Amino acid sequence: MSDITKQSLTELVKNIRNKKLSSTDITKAFIDRSEKSKELNVYITEDFTSALDKAKKFDQKPNLDLKLPGIPMAVKDLFCTKDVKTTAGSKILNNFVPTYESTVTDNIWKEGAILLGKLNCDEFAMGSSNETSFFGNVQNPIDKNLVPGGSSGGSASAVAGQLTPITIGTDTGGSIRQPASFTGTVGLKPTYGSCSRYGIVAFASSLDQAGPMAQNVKDCALLQEVISTYDLKDSTSIDFKRNQYSKELTNNIKGKKIGIPKEYRVDGMPKEIEDLWQKGIQYVKDCGAETIDISLPHTSYALPTYYIVAPAEASSNLARYDGVKYGFRAKGENLIDMYEKTRSEGFGAEVQRRIMIGTYVLSSGYYDAYYLKAQKVRKLIKNDFDEAYKKVDAILTPSTPSSAFKIGEKTNDPVSMYLNDIFTVPVNLAGLPGISIPAGHDSKGYPLGLQIIGKAFDEQNILNIAFAMEEKINFKNKITDWWIK
């Protein structure tokens, strides 16, 4: 069955349950396609032999009541996987083999899924194009030499290129939603505290969240249902009533109030993005929802705030990479020299840049001017959303200010790279859930996404809106398999 890899998660689960397909059939199909797709460079570590063994074992005694029965999947290489190398896309963790499992991946395996391998990403998830990875850039299946976005670039390309039916990424400032938008896939960043951060290589602890990426909204909802659990191992995990997101999914969004924030109409935004947004507004109206113009007045301050808060937290989190306990070590004349050389040779340029920004804004004499100031502005940004949610149930915006760009196009200008996350960053700063769904193509045929932002813990609502819109949009991803010879 050559079309196995084209099937959605929902279809695969159905075909396993009614015994039309075995886990081995499915696992083999995704491995075969992955073998032919090396040029995309989505894998850092392949775990194919072990995946086939697990699939065979599953088929001998299949438990079809599980939510992901015998479904193979690859995950971003930021999740610690027991006995499988975990690099975070960095030279400094090039040889790191975790002795424990992240809670999110543990939840996935407990529901019957099988690990295919670990997916490429920007180094320590710091990047918007997957070009900062120590393991090289990732190709976007949409077109050659096009970035897949980042930091979950390998994850997005793997789903779009049908090398995995579903995957998980992490999102600190847009790292799930922006690559989803660039590859014509669906990506959800859950509410802060929804998915455990235990066992995820830390970038910025007050912003990081794991989330599902898939070909469609329903698959995303099912995976979210699996990964979102309260976890004592993460002190910021929140104990709230979690929905059965896929079972409760409905396209009935009649009477929902959707906010349209005028501040997201930024200078220099291509007309195609504005047109797409207008189309999105029409789609939600066609579904019976009402749109309301709203204001999020501090939107333009979100990126500058983010570029203080995230590097500050990163500089602290990445202090642990000292060449002593795990990871790469460089030779040094003494202890300090060893530290300095290890970190200089082990971290890439973007990571070093962010550690230095973070160290500077936290250093004596600058803390109030930068870090404290940013925390205060972060409060204003959150207040904007709180105010808006008195009037609306959700907010609709474009996911990104442009479609995917060429590899190398923005690598020399960090600020222009950072601007990519202009619509996604405010959501992380406020700790809210946001989902990006593919909504159309630009004149080059590249996909464009729309973002739906929800109230905290209201994942069900934005999934429902996305589900209703998805039906109206009827998006078809243009994948030509150009990389398969």
Add this chain to the structure above:
Amino acid sequence: MSIDLKTIKHISKLSRISVDEKRAEKLAGDLNSIFDFIEKLNELKTDNVEPLTSVAETTLKLRSDEVKSKNIREQIIKNSPQDNEDYFVVPKVIE
């Protein structure tokens, strides 16, 4: 504001990342353009705003302080670049 080479050297020392002259110049340029962008925050008056330290409006849950992982020394040492079975080994610190 302007970040000069002396400041870069200072930050490099604080962050324990050795930086040669050429890298330092490149970093000074990058950091200056990033801080120009960050300066935008000074447009806002924030004297009476409470800083946001956590988006989660819940208090941290308490739990009893119990040892849950036992005998994991081997696991902890497993990934170290250099060890002598019981300890991490680092370059000599005391002469």
